[in-house]
Each structure stands twice: as structure tokens, then as C-alpha cells.
Amino acid sequence: MSHHLFLLSPSDTPLYNLTHHSSKPIANVSSPLSSNLPNWSTSAFAGTLTALSGASSSAHQTSSGTVRMGGGQDRHVIQMIANASLDVIEDLMKTQSTMLLKSVDKFNEWTVSAFITPGNMKFVLLHEGKNDDGIKAFFTDVWELYVKTMLNPFHTAHTPIRSTVFDARVRASAKKHL
Amino acid sequence: MSKQYKGIGEDLWKGRPEKVNAELFALTYGALVVQLIQDYEDYSEVNKQIDKMGYNIGTRLIEDFLAKSGIGRCADFREVGEVVSKVGFKSFLNITPTVTHGAPPPPSSPRPGSTGPSQASVGSSFTLTLDENPLAEFVELPEEVLEGGLWFSNVYCGVIRGALEMVQMQVEANFISDVLRGDETTEIRVKLIKYLEEEVPVGDD
Numbered sequence: 001m002s003h004h005l006f007l008l009s010p011s012d013t014p015l016y017n018l019t020h021h022s023s024k025p026i027a028n029v030s031s032p033l034s035s036n037l038p039n040w041s042t043s044a045f046a047g048t049l050t051a052l053s054g055a056s057s058s059a060h061q062t063s064s065g066t067v068r069m070g071g072g073q074d075r076h077v078i079q080m081i082a083n084a085s086l087d088v089i090e091d092l093m094k095t096q097s098t099m100l101l102k103s104v105d106k107f108n109e110w111t112v113s114a115f116i117t118p119g120n121m122k123f124v125l126l127h128e129g130k131n132d133d134g135i136k137a138f139f140t141d142v143w144e145l146y147v148k149t150m151l152n153p154f155h156t157a158h159t160p161i162r163s164t165v166f167d168a169r170v171r172a173s174a175k176k177h178l
Numbered sequence: 179m180s181k182q183y184k185g186i187g188e189d190l191w192k193g194r195p196e197k198v199n200a201e202l203f204a205l206t207y208g209a210l211v212v213q214l215i216q217d218y219e220d221y222s223e224v225n226k227q228i229d230k231m232g233y234n235i236g237t238r239l240i241e242d243f244l245a246k247s248g249i250g251r252c253a254d255f256r257e258v259g260e261v262v263s264k265v266g267f268k269s270f271l272n273i274t275p276t277v278t279h280g281a282p283p284p285p286s287s288p289r290p291g292s293t294g295p296s297q298a299s300v301g302s303s304f305t306l307t308l309d310e311n312p313l314a315e316f317v318e319l320p321e322e323v324l325e326g327g328l329w330f331s332n333v334y335c336g337v338i339r340g341a342l343e344m345v346q347m348q349v350e351a352n353f354i355s356d357v358l359r360g361d362e363t364t365e366i367r368v369k370l371i372k373y374l375e376e377e378v379p380v381g382d383d
Contacts, residue, residue, distance in 0.1 A: 151201070151316035153208025154323065163318055 003127045003178050005170070007146065009158040010120035012086065016161040020174040085112045089122060100136055115139040121146065131178065138177040145169050183260055186247055187268030193246075194269070204315040211330060221326030228329075232336020233343075240341040243269070255370050258347065259304030262338065262368070267306075275306040280369075303369035305354070311364055319358050329353040331364070338368055346374045 007016040085105040092101050093116055105112040113135055115123040123142055125135060149155055149166050214224045247265055252258045259277045268274050283301035313331050329335075335351035342349045348371040355361035 148316055149318075151205065152318050153205065153212045153316075154318065154320050162320075165318060 001128050001178075003125060003174065005126075005142070005174070006122075006124045007142075007161065008122040008124065010122075011158070012122075013158060014160070015121075015158065016166075016170075018167070018170055018174065020171065020178060022174075022178045085114075085124070086122075088112075089114045089116075089124070100139060102132060102135075113139075115143065117143060117146070127178070134177040138173055141173040141177065142170055145173070183264040184268075184274070186249065187265040187274070190246055190265065190269035191272050200312055200315065204313055204317075207313045207333070208317060211328075215323070215328070221323070221328045225327070225329050225332050228332040229336040229339070232333035232338075233340035234336075235333070236337035236340020236342075237344050238340075239270070239337060240344045243341070244345075255299040255302045255347075256304070258342070258370075259306075259368070262342075263306055266341075271312055273308065273310055273312065275308045275366075278305040278307065280304060280367075300370055300372055303367055306366045306368065308364040308366070311357075314358055317358055324359060329356060330358050331356070334366060338366070342368075343374070346376070348372050348374055 001022045003020045003022065005016075005018040005020070006014060009015055085107075088104045089101065089112075092104055092114075099116055099118075101114040101116065103111050104114050109128050110126050111128070111130075113125045113127065115125075117123070123139055123146075125139070127135065145166055146161075149161055149163060150157065152163075155161070155163075211224070211228065214227055215221070218224050218227065243266060247269065249261060249265065252261060256279050259279060263275045263277045280303035282299065311331055313333070317330060319328065319330065332353065335353060338351040339349055349368050350371055351366055351368045354365040354367050356364050358364075
């Protein structure tokens, strides 16, 4: 089971992303997924199930140069899907004042959950299956780590986060909660 | 002796009613360093400037410190080290760095007419090991800063130098290692260069 985390600034600039492969088992959905996809995205796939299960939907408008572990063909799908979930998130942001937005969007087997910080940063997590507590704990951890990064005088706000310490800690937190 | 200094330092810290928020302090200093880097663009120059700032702080700080603590003249440089760490750092920053005294310098033939035991400790040094550094609370140095050789907390060295100069000791204070740079410990080495003689003010006969 893999998870994809994306941190976006209020202007939707990708600041950080992470792909985490959890060792926890999930009920695997192996139904043919290609039939569910709209026509415009099938061309991006090799048409095999493995390619599809590796596809990640996440909030990414532009391809960033940061950490990427998904397959190359996913990028087309990601960029397409990104806009959709971002729109949903922004709509919810206006109405809901809670920080954690559970399961805002669904794409085949992937669910998108979001966390909006008081500073309007969007943390978007793509995951399979249900893991509410784990995701909540994970988002809270990432929020704390993000705040600490912001307090570093050498970090400029809304620029990509390149700190290896931050990266290591987020990965450790992902391992713990997801 | 040192137990007494610890007590004095503790009391001084507790006695001060006005304290500043540690985060605010760290953020202010951090912003200052980053701005200096942008202005000077040369890390050794930034180090020098931070040291100069510390020097200015130290020359003013010593009066406040001596007035509040009421500590008299130190017998030798060893005692200076103890007072600086246990009373000085404690009362201003609420941290007590560990003092390690350097080996005493080899005895050279005493000059005729040299004043008592104090001259013998010229050349001696002590090392302050800081377990925690309130200035560097959230700081992580990026690559180019690490390579440039910035000592982030260099202000401490300036403060020590300035303060001790006002009590007639010329010292050299430098960072030896810093956890921000990836070293194991944060250490400042303070070395006594010479005692400054009382100068007769210009104009007196």
C-alpha cells in the first residue's frame, strides 16, 4: 500500500512531496480499472493493471523537481487528476473550518484526504483504503514538522522544502502512522 | 567554590522579573544573521560582524553583571572560566555550559617586578561546551552556508571578549565546533592573551 503526500503553498506551488510504501496490508482491489477511466487518460497508460495500480492521484498542478518515486507514465494522470481534487478542496475550505478534510475525492481505488493549516498550506495525502486515525496522526506530525521548518531563519516561506532532516522525519512519521 | 557560583547564577536568573520569550529571541537573532548574510555575502565577514556586535554587547553587559552579582575580582583565569559559565551564562541565558580548563602554560622565567600570581596564567585557556544553544533553537544551516564557514552563534565569542576586556583581560574567544555544522558538540575556546594595564587617561600628568 503506498501513500503520496504533497505539501502545497496557498498559491498551489508544490513545496514537498513524498511517496511512502507501507508494509501494512490492505484489501487489494484487482478489478479491471481501465474501464473506469475516462478516455483521455487511458492513452497515458500502458494499459496494464500494474501501471494503473501504480498511478497516483494527488494534488499536483505542475511537475516539480522534488522527490518522485512513481512511474513516469503516472505524471500525465496526476496532472489531470490534480486539478479536480484541488477544486474540491478549495470548495470545502470555504465552507468547513476544520483543518482535517477526510476523503475529499476519490479516484478508482485512491482516496484523497487533505489537511489545511491555519496559514492556508494544503497537505494532500493520497491513500488506498481507510486509515482515519493514522492519517490524522500523520497530518498532525507533518504539521508540527512543517512549523519547525518555517521557524528556521534560513528557510524562505513558500519555497520548496529541501531539508534532509525534514524529509527523514516525515518518512519516519509515515512509517509510524501509515 | 563552584557550588557557590552555581547558587549565585541560579538566584540571578530567578531574580530577574523581565524575561523575553525564547522563540522571539531565537527568531530575532536568526533574522539578524540571515540579513547579515544577504548584506555582506561573505561568511568570514559575517562572522567578524557578528563578533563585533557581540563585543559591543559584552562591553555594556559586564557592568550590569557585576552590579547584580556582586562578584569580586577573580583570583586566576581558571576562576574566570567558572564565573563566566556558572554565573554569566546562567543569569543571562539560563544555560550552564561545561567548563574544561586547558593545561596551564609552561612556566617562563618571571619578569622582574611582575605582579603576583595573575601573570602566570597568561596563555591559559578554558573551553565552554554548550549542551543547548537558545540562539540556534530552530536553525538548520543550508549547504552553501555550511561550506562558507559561518559560525552561527559567534555573538557569544564577541560578548565574552568584550566583557572580559572591560575587566582588564584581553582574550581570544573562538568557536571550535558547532552542532549546527554537524559536529558532535558546540564548543567555545577562550584564551587569555594578556592582562591589560590600567591606562592613565590622556591629559593627566
